[in-house]
Amino acid sequence: MGRLKELRRFVDEVLNRMEDPDKRTSAIAHLYGVSLSATILANKRGLDPEIAAMAAMLHDLHAYKSGSYDDHAHLGAELARKVLNELKLTSPEETDAICSAIYHHDDKLVVDSPMDELLKDADVMDHCFKDISKPVKEKEQERFSRLCEEFGMN
Ligand SMILES: [Fe+2]
Numbered sequence: 001m002g003r004l005k006e007l008r009r010f011v012d013e014v015l016n017r018m019e020d021p022d023k024r025t026s027a028i029a030h031l032y033g034v035s036l037s038a039t040i041l042a043n044k045r046g047l048d049p050e051i052a053a054m055a056a057m058l059h060d061l062h063a064y065k066s067g068s069y070d071d072h073a074h075l076g077a078e079l080a081r082k083v084l085n086e087l088k089l090t091s092p093e094e095t096d097a098i099c100s101a102i103y104h105h106d107d108k109l110v111v112d113s114p115m116d117e118l119l120k121d122a123d124v125m126d127h128c129f130k131d132i133s134k135p136v137k138e139k140e141q142e143r144f145s146r147l148c149e150e151f152g153m154n
């Protein structure tokens with residue numbers, strides 16, 4: 001089994017334990033949606049699509065597991081490190097890249113490393129394209145218009 005599939009199996013098990021069916025559905029849709037966006041962005045930007053997809057699958061897991069978004073990026077990076085150390089799917093460098101992206105993913109107004117930026121952008125793509133009838137959040141507007149430009153969708 002590929003390592004992305006193995007990680008997804010682990011994440012699916014955590015998500016399937018969520019009691020509220022609506023929250024569970026949107027959690028699954030979001031992690032898989034961000035994962036798809038991350039793969040597309042990684043291919044476009046010459047970054048590792050598998051690492052990008054793995055970071056996306058884990059990025060909000062702490063929030064879903066705990067039911068709280070308080071400091072979920074930083075706590076999520078800690079959780080991701082624990083999971084990746086347990087599953088032994090990644091090298092230490094890959095684990096660091098994934099955890100860094102998760103740690104920074106809520107800092108949408110600042111610019112971090114290319115993989116950190118990729119996860120922020122993939123998150124914004126999922127938020128904005130999941131329902132285009134909804135207005136784009138103010139803190140995501142600038143990033144969203146840069147993404148539209150990158151994809152020639154002005
Ligand atoms: Fe998040």
Ligand SMILES: [Fe+2]
Binds near residue numbers: 030034060123
């Ligand atoms: Fe997210």
